[in-house]
Amino acid sequence: MTPLLLLHAGVADSRMWQHQVEALSATHRVITPDLRGFGDNPVVPKYSDAGDVLALLDDLGLDQVAAVGASYGGYVLQQAASRQPDRFTRLVLLCAPTDNVEPDEALRALWAEENALVEAGDVEGATDLTVRRWIGPEADDGARELVRTMQRRAYELQIPAGDVDNEEYPVLPESLAMPVRLVTGAHDFQFFADSAAYLQDRLPNAERIDLPWAGHLPTLERPSEALKLIL
Template sequence: MIISHDVAGSGPAVVLLHSSVCDRRMWDAQWQPLIDAGYRVVRCDFRGFGDSPLAESPYSDTGDVLALLDHLDIETATLVGASHGGRIALTAAALRPEAVTRLALLGSGMPGHQPSDTLRAFGGREDELIEAGDLDAAVELNVDAWLGPEADEQTRAQVRLMQRHAFDVQLEATIGPDREDVDLGRITAPTLAVAGAHDFQDFRDIAAALPALLPDARHRELPWAGHLPSLECPAEITALLLAFLGEPAPGA
């Protein structure tokens, strides 16, 4: 199965990978500016999100993304990943380093990361609400946890809509994605690791650690941001991505 996706524009490929709180609609604000800047832009829904149906057999989100690149005849691409999408971007870059030209990571997860007690407590509370059938409260828990102080009510409503859809779909799931152990040392792509000062410490620590783990990575923390800065302050993140994409290629 090829996961649901949009593709438009021409030029170097940029693939947008969403957070597990959202779906591909989280990139609405970045979509047209990237196309207008001369990129072929792809955004997709992981299985159980947006328009991608649940899996009927074992799968991996990374495998789905790599299969999508093959389907679209994309040999090389920049991967832009938010949270779970960042973890998938890192995994893809480790499995197929020759295919990933740049990595832009926003509040990224990381393969093999063990969640802190604080993050585990959040997950436990979410599970309690879902098991009690209070999906509205579980949605609000996520909206409050993942959005920083710059998020306006329209943004909160957008995340609320995407998270509720994910819950409604995934409660029917019987198969989840496989977790892949990878060697991040295989990654060669220049990497921008962005974190928000209002995010969980886990994601701040991951972003800060990546420059020591990857050969060409730099860290930036945004003092105003929570976990989803591309939604909280879209114009600033769009400008940041365009500047990163426009940098000279390594060795140029």
């Protein structure tokens, strides 16, 4: 079976793929790790998310994979693929940021509000904020509760860890010659549409799909439609 790597968003963990894994496993060897500070993967003082991904592929003996990255997971995927482009046969980037694109004011304001809540010790308030702002209008109550559970777990791991050193690799879009599908949501922050436009202008083999119904987490908002985009 073709190996398929799924990297989760920064407001989620590997559980965000629960609606797609069974169907994808029929045709692919599906790999769904938790990045550092999410799910079952604790934080360490110094690490590299992209380096961890490449080391995981080494450990699994995988020379090449297709890969899907949601949001921050898509950014990690760009770093890893820029470092070892021959290792990735296809990429799907769902609402992913990239280098050299500035966040919009609404997103900056959200981050400031979240940081203020966390610094005040109101972790539940910060979690509620995440659920309100990071998942689109098509999501049902189960999806929203899953985001709440995943974000609460991330805070449990990340807040006690304090400041950490996460080495980032440069993103080199011009070197990523594999087919890349860029997916954006009309209800998402402008930053992610701007990132997709930036990448589309520089990637040698890219297509972009904008979803009029989607927010930031389309795999949780309309799971079956998101599965078709991945396949």
